Each structure stands twice: as structure tokens, then as C-alpha cells.
């Protein structure tokens with residue numbers, strides 16, 4: 001049983017490993033291993049594989065073999081997702097929002113969860129339960145960095161990984177905030193480069209993202 005406090009401590013450590021957590025949608029299992037190798041080589045060791053495609057769980061299992069990587073499962077919606085993610089080798093979880101059901105399941109499975117919150121009330125509910133590290137989602141659609149900065153004024157004890165619409169261009173706006181640990185984003189693994197197997201190109205995007213300064 002993982003306490004919310006310990007889950008947050010572990011999430012924070014992951015978020016501090018690199019400025020960007022790549023959010024990955026994998027359609028072709030053969031891409032999993034070289035993609036993870038390219039991202040880790042480029043300096044982004046923490047990888048979120050969304051459970052949105054049929055091969056996602058197998059992709060997690062493949063990527064978990066890559067040395068130096070930390071592979072988590074995104075889009076966790078149900079206790080069954082949590083069980084299968086852990087079985088596949090995921091070492092952390094991410095959810096777009098948070099329900100007691102998903103929080104209970106992750107705590108019981110010893111899986112540190114980065115739970116999603118979009119409003120002050122959602123942030124406060126998670127904080128009441130003990131989660132001091134959260135995902136601000138969907139970040140850009142919710143007002144972006146100015147909104148997250150404003151949430152941080154009354155709630156400075158909560159730290160975030162803003163995700164959703166984050167790009168190389170706007171990432172610095174978030175990373176300059178005192179309540180942002182890192183950002184999540186899909187831009188480091190674009191569909192065209194994945195389809196072309198352009199691992200050198202993805203490694204270059206990872207290197208560029210890994211060099212972003214964090215406040």
C-alpha cells in the first residue's frame with residue numbers, strides 16, 4: 001500500500017529527472033524499443049506510454065527493458081488499467097483526472113500516480129488526500145502558464161507537471177514557474193518521425209527538450 005505522500009515523493013523524483021516527460025502514443029509495437037532508446041539517449045529518461053492503443057501494454061513491456069529508462073502508463077482510467085500497467089512493468093502512472101477509484105487502485109498497487117487536476121477545487125481535493133504533485137491537464141486549454149501561476153498563489157505547496165498542448169515554444173513559460181517541476185508533451189515523438197523510423201531525429205528533439213532550463 002503506497003501512501004499519497006510517498007506517491008508524491010516518488011512522482012517528484014521522477015519529474016526532477018528531466019524537464020520533459022514525453023507522452024507517447026504507440027501504434028506499432030516494433031517502434032517501442034528504438035523510440036525509448038532514442039529518447040533516453042537524448043536525455044529524457046522518463047517516458048509515459050498512453051493506454052490508448054491496442055499495443056500500449058506490450059510497448060510498456062518492451063520499453064521497460066531499455067537501460068536508464070523509467071516507463072509509466074498514461075491514460076489510467078480504471079483499476080483494470082492499473083493492474084495491467086503494473087503487470088506490463090510500468091513504474092508510475094498518469095491519469096487525465098482523478099477519482100477515488102483510480103487513486104485507491106494505484107495506492108493498493110504501489111504505483112505512484114501523477115493525478116490530473118484542472119481547477120483549484122480539483123487541486124484542493126487531491127491535496128486533502130495528500131497528493132502534492134499533480135498533473136495540470138489540459139494545460140494550454142485551461143489558460144496555460146498564467147493559469148497555473150495563478151493557482152500557485154494560494155496553493156504554493158502543490159507542484160505540477162503541466163501537460164496538454166505543451167510545445168518546445170511554450171514549455172519555457174511553464175518551466176519558469178516555481179510550481180512547475182517538468183512538463184509533459186507529445187512533441188518529442190511526432191507521428192511522422194515515428195512512422196519514418198527517424199530515431200536520430202527523435203533523439204535530436206529529445207536533446208533539445210532536455211536542454212530546457214527549469215526554474
Ligand SMILES: O=C(O)C(=O)C[C@H](O)[C@H](O)COP(=O)(O)O
Pocket residue numbers: 023050074075076094095096137163164165166184185186187
Ligand atoms: O492520456 C493521458 O493520460 C494524457 O497524459 C494525455 C496527454 O496529457 C495529452 O495527450 C498530451 O498530448 P499533447 O497535447 O499532444 O502533448
